[in-house]
Amino acid sequence: MVLRRCVSLLLCAVTSAACTAQISPKEARHRAEQGVEALQQWYNPATGLYNTTGWWNSANALTAITDYMSASGSKKYAGVLANTYTRAQVEVRRELRADPKKDMTGFPGFLNKYYDDEGWWALAWIDAYDLTRDVRYLAMARSIFDDMAGGWDQTCGGGVWWSKDRKYKNAIANELFLSVAAHLAMRGPAGERERYAAWAAKQWQWFRGSGMINGDNLINDGLTIDAASGTCTNNKKTVWTYNQGVVLGGLAEWSKRPGNAAVLDDAKRIAGAALTHLTDKDGILHDPCEPKCGADGIQFKGIFMRNLGELNAVSPDARYSKSFAVNANSIWTKDRTPQNTFGTVWSGPVTTPDAGTQSSALDALVAAQPGEQVAGQLEYLRPPGQAVILQLRSE
DSSP: HHHHHHHHHHHHHHHOOOOOOOOHHHHHHHHHHHHHHHHGGGEEETTETTTTTTTHHHHHHHHHHHHHHHHHHOOHHHHHHHHHHOOOSOOGGGGOOOOTTTTOOOOOGGSSHEEEEEEEHHHHHHHHHHHHHHHHHHHHHHHHHHHHHHOSSSGGGGGGBBTTTTOOBHHHHHHHHHHHHHHHHOOOOOOOHHHHHHHHHHHHHHTTTSBBBBBOBBSSSSSSEEEOOEEEOOOOOOOOEEEHHHHHHHHHTTTTTOOOTOOOOOOOHHHHHHHHHOOTTTBBBBOOOTTHHHHHHHHHHHHHHHHHHHHHSSSOOOHHHHHHHHHHHHHHHHSTTTTTTSOOOOSOOOOOOHHHHHHHHHHHHTTTTTTTBBBOOOOOOOOTTTOOOOOOOOO
């Protein structure tokens, strides 16, 4: 066994193949655990948010640790959820805010001027409810959804606005609205579920025909509204990874309702296009802003991975499992500091880590965990004709 491992390593090096080692479920769990522990250095108990990153990013960081607990069976950070639920609704006076670089204040009811921000928090509390069965969290998600629904009108034939200024209809706010509706349609009393199901059906019908999904089955950033005619067209702006991701989680959840299985065909087309167009030759996911993605773009890839995981849970695909494993391993081996913090570019080198880059990478590590996805099923992307496979088995 040792001899075969050494020979495989040597052959891999000689052929310059893009080799990735198969890891054990125990190692996959260890990596995610270390990533969570490092993320929590930025958690501010006083505000319930994460220093070094923004309001909506903190919702995603909370979702990442919740998903870690769900996959690992741990409840270690359940207290963080409860603390954030209370503290992140408190508006903090500017002179007392912990991080001068960010608007580190809470918002009562998790409501602010941006409908997409609200969607992230709604999904975070649905996730927290699924883990803990604390009905406060589900009630909060419903309250947030009601506010989001107020952003729907007939401009562009439907859909919600990005912000309460009502100047832009974009992909992310509408994908989040779909996902929140689909998730709420599967939770709570039967009578209440039907209202959310009606919204999800209406939203997906509109989004699918909005023009934001382009000819490559990729989703552009949003719509251009012609001031004279009111006509709305795809603005052909950046194809971000998270815009390919959130819709997958929404459709995966929506497919669980009787009669909705066909939406998985749309989801799989979008997922396949993203894995084809937004990865490098080794299968590592990238956004076009790298390595300088600002406070928002650093979060995007993890969101894609998380939602691809939701799709894989209802419609397993070997290509998705491969993507989780390859990206998680690249993060761990090429984008990690000695303190187990992670940067923006998952293929390396490590840029300056913060809570946003950390929680994004953590989403990939969690997706590669056993119980969340099939951990350790690492196959290798290499130029055609190279048949050497490095295979490391660790029990």
